[in-house]
Amino acid sequence: MLCPVCRKPLIIVEYENVELDACPDCCGIWFDAQELQQLFEIAGIPRQYHDLEAHLDRLPRAGPRRICSRCRSKLIPVRAPSHPGNLILDECPNGHGLWFDKGELETLLKNLLGEQSEPLDNVRAYLGKFASPASQEEGKG
Numbered sequence: 001m002l003c004p005v006c007r008k009p010l011i012i013v014e015y016e017n018v019e020l021d022a023c024p025d026c027c028g029i030w031f032d033a034q035e036l037q038q039l040f041e042i043a044g045i046p047r048q049y050h051d052l053e054a055h056l057d058r059l060p061r062a063g064p065r066r067i068c069s070r071c072r073s074k075l076i077p078v079r080a081p082s083h084p085g086n087l088i089l090d091e092c093p094n095g096h097g098l099w100f101d102k103g104e105l106e107t108l109l110k111n112l113l114g115e116q117s118e119p120l121d122n123v124r125a126y127l128g129k130f131a132s133p134a135s136q137e138e139g140k141g
């Protein structure tokens with residue numbers, strides 16, 4: 001699979017038994033159809049997944065868009081409830097999954113769970129730079 005944004009090969013990042021595809025370059029994460037729900041279940045917050053899904057707001061397509069790594073359809077922007085500002089994710093119109101740009105997963109979880117929570121800490125610990133916007137570069141610049 002290629003990154004929808006920079007078209008580089010994605011690498012597998014495992015969280016518990018969920019295998020996510022992440023881009024080593026832009027640090028975005030691709031969730032296949034059930035993987036986001038699995039992540040929420042593993043984190044112990046299945047109810048929040050259903051809340052989220054119920055509040056996702058499909059937006060009109062605008063500008064040059066990313067493409068699905070599976071079917072190459074143009075991804076559709078979806079707005080997730082977020083404060084402050086909007087969190088815009090990208091979803092495959094054919095249901096293959098959802099793309100999070102770098103930091104968007106953490107922003108989403110913070111909005112659902114608050115700044116300090118064990119599920120959020122767990123996800124951060126597993127996904128590291130792919131979950132968090134404040135990533136530390138490997139090695140010295």
Ligand SMILES: [Zn+2]
Nearest residue numbers: 003006023026
């Ligand atoms: Zn990328």
Ligand SMILES: [Zn+2]
Nearest residue numbers: 068071092096
């Ligand atoms: Zn697709």
